[in-house]
Amino acid sequence: MSRTHKRTSQTGMGASLMKKHFGQHLLRNPLVVKSIVEKAKIKPTDIVLEIGPGTGNLTVKLLEKAKRVIAIEFDPRMVVELQKRMQGHQYAKKLEIIQGDAIKIDFPFFNVCVANLPYNISSPFVFKLLTHEPIFRHAVVMFQREFAMRLIARPENNLYCRLSVNTQLLSEVKHLLKVAKNNFKPPPKVDSSVVMIKPRNPRPEIQFTEWDGFIRLCFLRKNKTLGAIFKQKKVLLMLEENYKTYTALKNIRVPKNRKTMKEMVLDVLEKTKYMGKRARTLDIDDFLFLLKNFNEADIHFA
Ligand code: SAH
Numbered sequence: 023m024s025r026t027h028k029r030t031s032q033t034g035m036g037a038s039l040m041k042k043h044f045g046q047h048l049l050r051n052p053l054v055v056k057s058i059v060e061k062a063k064i065k066p067t068d069i070v071l072e073i074g075p076g077t078g079n080l081t082v083k084l085l086e087k088a089k090r091v092i093a094i095e096f097d098p099r100m101v102v103e104l105q106k107r108m109q110g111h112q113y114a115k116k117l118e119i120i121q122g123d124a125i126k127i128d129f130p131f132f133n134v135c136v137a138n139l140p141y142n143i144s145s146p147f148v149f150k151l152l153t154h155e156p157i158f159r160h161a162v163v164m165f166q167r168e169f170a171m172r173l174i175a176r177p178e179n180n181l182y183c184r185l186s187v188n189t190q191l192l193s194e195v196k197h198l199l200k201v202a203k204n205n206f207k208p209p210p211k212v213d214s215s216v217v218m219i220k221p222r223n224p225r226p227e228i229q230f231t232e233w234d235g236f237i238r239l240c241f242l243r244k245n246k247t248l249g250a251i252f253k254q255k256k257v258l259l260m261l262e263e264n265y266k267t268y269t270a271l272k273n274i275r276v277p278k279n280r281k282t283m284k285e286m287v288l289d290v291l292e293k294t295k296y297m298g299k300r301a302r303t304l305d306i307d308d309f310l311f312l313l314k315n316f317n318e319a320d321i322h323f324a
Pocket residue numbers: 043044045046047048049050073074075076077078079080094095096097100122123124125137138139140143
């Protein structure tokens with residue numbers, strides 16, 4: 023019933039460090055468990071990937087709905103707990119437990135993902151989900167409230183940031199459920215929220231490192247105008263470096279009297295009328311449009 027990933031075995035770690043490291047806050051309110059499982063809209067034919075099953079509070083309910091559940095759990099002690107709980111269980115055969123770090127190991131094929139994970143790995147976990155292939159139907163994930171709000175934030179909202187833009191480029195995100203901290207044992211410091219992440223299918227045709235490099239710059243100082251950000255010396259130097267690499271790779275002949283990078287960049291911002299705009303007011307179509315114009319001027323961000 024279980025596979026082991028040797029590299030992630032955690033023997034010999036001090037108890038306090040262990041607790042912190044694994045971020046274990048078990049869901050103790052059955053109503054919240056029920057609600058999460060309902061919102062995951064699992065079909066009898068579905069393979070469900072559960073990350074961080076812990077003692078299996080969600081797992082047993084998922085097993086009632088799904089064809090199969092594959093659970094990835096980091097903590098070997100939790101794996102043992104879960105195995106004990108499943109002994110002689112009517113659905114024991116439907117469960118596969120993989121012991122390992124969900125951030126590091128390759129995910130198996132799945133239709134729906136469900137996770138109540140430690141909050142310190144929220145960012146890499148979301149990124150891993152968003153770039154996972156083949157595209158799955160949706161994920162229902164518990165996050166710290168503020169992190170959840172950043173995922174779903176729209177332009178002009180205080181929490182709108184690079185994470186919001188990247189997430190919404192690759193998926194549709196929706197807030198499902200507020201979960202107060204007293205629903206967990208032990209209770210975390212802050213409240214949580216359950217979020218639905220539905221990957222866009224097909225995925226937008228975009229070179230993600232290029233896009234992310236661009237978005238990172240735009241949000242460098244989210245209250246500054248793009249004009250002010252792109253005029254910075256170190257930004258222009260970086261773009262100039264990228265330009266040299268790009269033209270060399272593509273065998274593009276650079277004329278001797280070419281414009282400076284500053285002129286090239288300002289031309290694009292002026293032409294597109296984004297010079298005085300701020301990242302916090304722009305939506306995904308704005309960013310896509312602006313990036314396209316930069317790229318057409320041979321300006322690249324990765
Ligand atoms: N889903 C359970 C447990 C939540 S606590 C419930 O809701 O009751 C979070 C669980 O994630 C713990 O069991 C913890 O050991 C596990 N975990 C922490 N980091 C992990 C990682 N990187 N990969 C997989 N599981 C992890």
